[in-house]
Amino acid sequence: xDLRALLREIYDFPKEGIVFLDITPLLGDGKAFHHAVDMMxxxxxxxxxxxxxxxxxxxxxxxxxxxxxxxxxxxxxRKPGKLPYKTQSVTYDLEYGTDTLCMHEDAVLRGExxxxxxDLLATGGTLKGVLKLVETFGAEIAGVGVLVELDFLNGKDSxxxxxxxxxxxxx
Ligand code: PRP
Ligand code: ADE
Numbered sequence: 408x409d410l411r412a413l414l415r416e417i418y419d420f421p422k423e424g425i426v427f428l429d430i431t432p433l434l435g436d437g438k439a440f441h442h443a444v445d446m447m448x449x450x451x452x453x454x455x456x457x458x459x460x461x462x463x464x465x466x467x468x469x470x471x472x473x474x475x476x477x478x479x480x481x482x483x484x485r486k487p488g489k490l491p492y493k494t495q496s497v498t499y500d501l502e503y504g505t506d507t508l509c510m511h512e513d514a515v516l517r518g519e520x521x522x523x524x525x526d527l528l529a530t531g532g533t534l535k536g537v538l539k540l541v542e543t544f545g546a547e548i549a550g551v552g553v554l555v556e557l558d559f560l561n562g563k564d565s566x567x568x569x570x571x572x573x574x575x576x577x578x
Pocket of ligand 1: 501506
């Protein structure tokens, strides 16, 4: 199945000069969405994670679907002021700005194997921030998975040391 054909390029969104890869056509196609989640899960068949950690908002779409499929827990990483219990936070750079993300401090345990998931890898800032948060709590990174990698932004370079699995490469 050609998943790339269901990713739409939007020029100058959300800022001039950005080519935004819109995943909504893929999400709206039931067979394609199902296939995309299956492809991501297959990459981690031998990783044996106990939890998936993903950042809002688009990370939740694939993170929650994968957690359901793999029958493991899901940990939401959220923007400030959204999580009700005690949190740790991280501020990171994005392709089009900076942002802060928070995670509940009891969400992952020391030594627990965690799979970090997102819809898309651009500069790598978001994943780097989430990985830093997870490691703050002494958890082990079992893998990093995205549906789409924007090869031309070289985000993987900022995530050296981690093995990133990407289903679709856009370059
Ligand atoms: C998008 C996307 C990734 C991140 C990738 O999220 O869902 O999380 O950007 O970019 P990076 O590799 O340069 O960090 P965004 O912050 O736009 O928020 P959203 O999921 O709420 O749309
Ligand atoms: N997140 C960060 N950069 C992006 C891009 N170019 N397209 C879609 N999502 C993004």
